[in-house]
Amino acid sequence: MSFDVIVVGARPAGASTALLLARAGLRVLLVDRARFPSDTLSTHQIQPPGVALLRRWGLLDALLAAGAPLVRTARFDPGPAVLEGAYPGPDGVLSPRRTVLDALLVAAARAAGAEVWEGFAVTGLHVTDGRVAGVEGTPRGAGRPVTATAAWVVGADGKHSTVARSVAARPYRTRAARSGAFYAYVDGLALRGGEMYPRPDRLGSAWPTNDGLAVAFLSVPAHRFAQVRSQGLAAGFAAGFAGLGDLGERIAAARLAEHVRATVDLPNTFRVPYGPGWALAGDAGLVMDPITGQGIANALRDADALAAALIAGLGGAAPLPAALAAYHRGRDRERRAMYRLTTGLAAFGPDRVGRRLYPAIADDPAEVTRFLGVLAGLVPAGPYFGPANLLRLTVARRRTGRRAHPARWRGGLDVPEP
Structure with a gap:
């Protein structure tokens, strides 16, 4: 053969x-x-560049007909500010x-x-x-x-x-593996498009998938994986979402449609x-x-x-x-x-850049769209988090007139590479 x-x-x-x-x-x-x-x-998740390829190959309509909705807006809530907006371009995120x-x-x-x-x-x-x-x-x-x-x-x-x-x-x-991951399918979870809630010790997100369900994803530092899992997968999963805006409350009120999956093999x-x-x-x-x-x-x-x-x-x-x-x-x-951005975020280090960046762009729909484009792989992450752009987005917008030099981006958002 x-x-x-x-x-x-x-x-x-x-x-x-x-x-x-x-x-x-x-x-x-x-x-x-x-x-x-x-x-x-x-x-x-299939980020917009992947959705565009499925469209070009003539497969997107069949995938949409199978029941996973295309999400064109997202909510990014890191704590200091909430960024809500649309992804750049005609394609959004698909989570079949x-x-x-x-x-x-x-x-x-x-x-x-x-x-x-x-x-x-x-x-x-x-x-x-x-x-x-x-x-x-x-x-x-x-x-x-x-x-x-x-x-x-x-x-x-x-x-x-x-x-x-x-x-x-x-x-x-x-x-090396920097995080552990948990996810589950949830029934009865109302969403505002896609939702992401990064925190210093975890990240929770939720996206609509097939059969009217949502897929809820929880990431924790690798050293905390065993601790979360020791509570029992369902209990540790629910506890991980507690305090993430109102998403934790909505997940607690919803129903797990299937068992929680977990892995630290990342x-x-x-x-x-x-x-x-x-x-x-x-x-x-x-x-x-x-x-x-x-x-x-x-x-x-x-x-x-x-x-x-x-x-x-x-x-x-x-x-x-x-x-x-x-x-x-x-x-x-x-x-x-x-x-670099991904491994930096997975390290759950201090987010000094984010603390200045998020409030500076939260009320600017065009900048929120660009930021979501970075997360989706549509806008290059390196130039976006470069010193010149961070100065433009943060220092130039401050009303005090006091100049400052934000930390140079080293990945996620400013965690140095080891």
């Missing part, structure tokens, strides 16, 4: 990559140990259940012509002359090993990627995303704390860029090593500042 490309992992990064490659006429095999629909731990999103993407890949093997566990890579040339694995229940070969293998199999481990993909900019790292015969997409190549909800949109953006590189390289339009090197550079350039 030989293919042009084998994609390992059929969640958003892998299924989208397979979809785009198959639409371009390549022979694609998409494999996953799960069978779909299948659930997985997730923050659910993964049983819905992942199954839709797998079905779209299959409809585009990709061969899909569900329930197939990849146990290793097939290597020829020092180059990855396929995968080895076992269909669930069959017991007989199978080898499938390809010109290229894409690892889209998550933060503990078998492909990345097998090729020893080099990690860099690694940060690494932060970049990996070199390509080598001889292989490439990485999604969390396999770059994973960051879910506190900013970037994972799914990043996966879709990786799929779009990596598929373009493989189509150009395998089709002879460009040298494949050069196309993959450009994919690597573009990914890092686009994500570096958001990675």
Whole structure:
């Protein structure tokens, strides 16, 4: 069994990559140990750049029809001030259940012509002359090993990627896990669009999802995870939301529709995303704390860029090593500042910049929209939190006329990198 490309992992990064490659006429095999629909731990959020890609690929209408509303406004309540406004551009944030999103993407890949093997566990890579040339694995229940070969293998199999481990993909900019996360589906929770409540020792948020439910997310410093969990998941979850504006009261009055999920397995790292015969997409190549909800949109953006590189390289339009090197550079350039912001927020350090910034922009709808655009990945975080812009937003607006120099942004919002 030989293919042009084998994609390992059929969640958003892998299924989208397979979809785009198959639409371009390549022979694609998409494999996953799960069978779909299948659930997985997730923050659910698809930020506007990811929503725009789903729209371009012709998949957004079907996802909306499945019942997850598109949220175009958000409330950001850090304590010193409340920022409420609209996201920039025509797209908002979508928070579908993964049983819905992942199954839709797998079905779209299959409809585009990709061969899909569900329930197939990849146990290793097939290597020829020092180059990855396929995968080895076992269909669930069959017991007989199978080898499938390809010109290229894409690892889209998550933060503990078998492909990345097998090729020893080099990690860099690694940060230890900084937070623990809890989430649950809540019935009867009225929301003001999306809602986010960052505090020095936790962050709570809630977003509408499928079936009239909301997904409520709680992040705490990693060292507090065991303490919160020791109260019992439901009790610790409810206690974590207490005092977060009136969101805690609304969650306490609502009903948990399912059990609380929790994890402290939240690494932060970049990996070199390509080598001889292989490439990485999604969390396999770059994973960051879910506190900013970037994972799914990043996966879709990786799929779009990596598929373009493989189509150009395998089709002879460009040298494949050069196309993959450009994919690597573009990914890092686009994500570096958001990675710093995310790992900084997950560290739950002092927010000296925020204490001045939030009150300064709370009454300016255009600036609130720009700030929400930063959180959504639409407005570059580095320039926004740069000294010149912070001076413009804070010092220039103070009525005292006294000049001050806000702390230089070092990530989240001003937590120095370790």
